Amino acid sequence: MSHLLEKTKESRAFYSFLGLIILVIICSLTSSDFSKIENYITIFRQASVLLVLSAGLTAVLILGGIDLSVGATAALVGCTCALLLKAGVPTWAVITIGLCMGAVIGTLNGFLVSIIRLPAFVATYATNWIVKGLAIVIMNGQIIFNLPESFTFIGTGYLFGQMPVLIVIALVVVSICYVLYQKTTIGRDIFSCGSNLEAARYSGIRVKRAQFVAFIMSSMFAGLAGLLMTARLNAAEASMGDSYGLNTVAAVVIGGTSMLGGEGGIIGTMIGSIMLMLITNIMNLLGISSFAQPMIIGLVIIVMVFFDSISRDERKTVRRGVAIPMNVQKRKDDIG
Amino acid sequence: MNKQLSIKKWKIFKLPPVIYMLLCLVIIFSIATPQYLSFQNIKNILMQSSTLMILAFGQTLVVLTQGTDLSIGAQVSMVTVAWITLARKGVPLPVGAIIVLLLTSCVGIINGLLVAKGKMPPFIATFGMQNVINSFTLLLTAGAAVTYSSNIFLIITESSLFGIKAPVFIAAGIFAVTWVILNRTKFGMGIFGLGGNPEALALAGVNTVKVTVKAYAYAGLLAGVAGLLTACRVESGQPTAGAGLEFESIAATLLGGTSMREGRGNVTNTIFGVLLLSVVRNGLNVVGITAVYQSAIIGIIMLSAIIIDSLARQSQERN
Numbered sequence: 001m002s003h004l005l006e007k008t009k010e011s012r013a014f015y016s017f018l019g020l021i022i023l024v025i026i027c028s029l030t031s032s033d034f035s036k037i038e039n040y041i042t043i044f045r046q047a048s049v050l051l052v053l054s055a056g057l058t059a060v061l062i063l064g065g066i067d068l069s070v071g072a073t074a075a076l077v078g079c080t081c082a083l084l085l086k087a088g089v090p091t092w093a094v095i096t097i098g099l100c101m102g103a104v105i106g107t108l109n110g111f112l113v114s115i116i117r118l119p120a121f122v123a124t125y126a127t128n129w130i131v132k133g134l135a136i137v138i139m140n141g142q143i144i145f146n147l148p149e150s151f152t153f154i155g156t157g158y159l160f161g162q163m164p165v166l167i168v169i170a171l172v173v174v175s176i177c178y179v180l181y182q183k184t185t186i187g188r189d190i191f192s193c194g195s196n197l198e199a200a201r202y203s204g205i206r207v208k209r210a211q212f213v214a215f216i217m218s219s220m221f222a223g224l225a226g227l228l229m230t231a232r233l234n235a236a237e238a239s240m241g242d243s244y245g246l247n248t249v250a251a252v253v254i255g256g257t258s259m260l261g262g263e264g265g266i267i268g269t270m271i272g273s274i275m276l277m278l279i280t281n282i283m284n285l286l287g288i289s290s291f292a293q294p295m296i297i298g299l300v301i302i303v304m305v306f307f308d309s310i311s312r313d314e315r316k317t318v319r320r321g322v323a324i325p326m327n328v329q330k331r332k333d334d335i336g
Numbered sequence: 337m338n339k340q341l342s343i344k345k346w347k348i349f350k351l352p353p354v355i356y357m358l359l360c361l362v363i364i365f366s367i368a369t370p371q372y373l374s375f376q377n378i379k380n381i382l383m384q385s386s387t388l389m390i391l392a393f394g395q396t397l398v399v400l401t402q403g404t405d406l407s408i409g410a411q412v413s414m415v416t417v418a419w420i421t422l423a424r425k426g427v428p429l430p431v432g433a434i435i436v437l438l439l440t441s442c443v444g445i446i447n448g449l450l451v452a453k454g455k456m457p458p459f460i461a462t463f464g465m466q467n468v469i470n471s472f473t474l475l476l477t478a479g480a481a482v483t484y485s486s487n488i489f490l491i492i493t494e495s496s497l498f499g500i501k502a503p504v505f506i507a508a509g510i511f512a513v514t515w516v517i518l519n520r521t522k523f524g525m526g527i528f529g530l531g532g533n534p535e536a537l538a539l540a541g542v543n544t545v546k547v548t549v550k551a552y553a554y555a556g557l558l559a560g561v562a563g564l565l566t567a568c569r570v571e572s573g574q575p576t577a578g579a580g581l582e583f584e585s586i587a588a589t590l591l592g593g594t595s596m597r598e599g600r601g602n603v604t605n606t607i608f609g610v611l612l613l614s615v616v617r618n619g620l621n622v623v624g625i626t627a628v629y630q631s632a633i634i635g636i637i638m639l640s641a642i643i644i645d646s647l648a649r650q651s652q653e654r655n
Contacts, residue, residue, distance in 0.1 A: 066459070068583075112639075118646050119597075121404075122590045125583060126639035133632025140628060246406075246463050259457035291474035298467025301460065302450065309455045 012256025064261025102223025155231025194261025412578025415563025444556020448549030531599025
């Protein structure tokens with residue numbers, strides 16, 4: 001029992017979860033509309049898209065890299081699929097094509113990072129330009145709307161009467177990621193590469209495979225998120241990924257995944273996404289101006305990650321049993 | 337055999353690959369349109385790149401400390417809006433300029449403290465700061481652009497020597513200062529040390545917190561200068577004037593061969609990184625490629641430049 005308690009305390013997601021509970025309590029006290037069940041469903045639905053978008057990104061961050069191209073990938077996949085749907089391609093084929101496109105972009109990122117050995121930051125920044133550029137080219141400034149109902153079902157439909165399909169998909173994605181990151185060899189490889197790339201290489205871990213898998217996951221789930229966005233809005237345009245921007249990274253990091261790699265998980269990302277959407281939701285309920293909203297989100301990100309980093313630092317000192325000088329910063333490579 | 341040839345070539349020239357890439361692009365563009373290499377157009381490129389150049393010099397320092405500053409684009413927007421708003425309230429322009437420069441330096445100091453004292457990942461700390469600043473800018477004018485007219489703007493942007501305008505000289509001056517800081521001062525040595533081996537630097541008795549904070553403060557200060565120049569050019573305060581510049585400055589720094597991990601790089605090559613981006617932008621416009629295709633082409637050129645740079649360096653290191 002005490003072992004289990006220790007383990008929970010060790011888990012980064014645990015602290016994020018505490019933060020989430022505190023936030024929920026504050027929100028319920030400040031607004032009476034907040035505690036309604038419909039409002040919770042709205043929050044979860046909004047969080048679902050963000051969650052799917054950052055689910056694969058979590059793997060890349062655990063690996064110690066970063067993927068700046070997820071928003072653009074979502075936009076490109078969403079736009080392509082909307083065009084295909086308009087051309088009369090059946091829904092199942094469109095969804096398959098969308099996921100494959102994501103995988104192709106992920107393969108490109110993985111190739112650049114693992115074979116060419118570019119820093120992930122600049123490689124994915126460049127692919128971001130290319131992918132976004134392609135989206136602009138194929139859309140040529142237009143907006144596509146009025147998509148077939150069989151497709152919009154994944155964004156707006158309900159299963160079993162009450163359960164939004166969007167949330168079900170998000171839960172499935174979380175389960176897949178959980179099993180993959182925590183229970184498989186490849187997941188463990190990704191963690192080892194993140195905590196020490198050289199050590200992982202020397203101990204015979206297939207580093208390149210781990211890198212490829214992480215980047216492909218990231219882009220594939222970004223593609224899925226693009227499909228969900230398009231289905232939910234029943235419309236597609238080239239800039240639709242922009243609004244998520246770096247909030248994807250923020251969601252992952254708030255969830256306790258380290259930007260230095262080697263630590264984190266999908267449960268944390270789930271909590272992080274819900275948290276960001278919850279803050280947006282309560283600000284809208286309270287009628288805070290849209291100009292002031294980024295400030296509050298920014299401050300919340302800074303405060304959350306600040307406490308996370310401080311506690312991480314203390315734990316490291318204690319666990320090693322020796323006091324390392326506090327002004328020595330362990331900042332490893334591969335942020336970029 | 338082939339490999340040996342390439343080693344010899346690198347040893348002879350010892351120039352960063354980005355320069356060759358830049359030359360190739362200039363040649364391609366000037367073949368496509370003869371007026372590309374006109375004095376007028378070169379002046380345009382230099383003028384257009386001066387803001388990004390100044391930002392990238394600050395960013396180079398931050399990147400050398402294994403960091404990134406994502407807030408400098410937002411700082412540029414804030415400076416344009418805050419400076420003009422102050423002027424409209426009756427504060428003389430020079431006084432307002434000093435106030436906003438102090439403001440951005442303070443933002444830089446906070447960034448540095450969050451990273452060094454708070455031990456936060458620079459990416460996230462400065463991203464949070466970016467949101468805060470953007471909000472502040474929007475709240476200042478309720479999201480609208482503000483205008484103000486003064487001769488000072490024209491004097492700063494239009495006065496020229498040998499046909500080259502003042503902002504280019506300002507950028508050159510800032511380059512000189514940055515070069516001296518990096519290569520001739522203790523602070524500069526600290527920055528390289530922080531990038532190479534922070535533990536060793538700390539054990540050698542250097543105050544790493546101080547070095548980090550100073551680097552971010554310098555980036556903030558330069559963002560302030562870039563913001564002032566932007567405001568002079570557009571003669572107004574635009575809440576989105578600097579959006580995206582933070583990533584462009586990082587890209588330019590990395591294109592110039594500065595490394596995010598090893599404390600390797602220098603501010604001279606950053607110039608070529610910035611020029612590469614500006615040359616591509618300007619070239620696509622001069623050649624007459626429509627806006628729709630531009631981002632994709634910029635991305636492809638950027639990617640090829642980085643790949644060439646990285647491969648060249650790897651073959652250099654292997655020998």
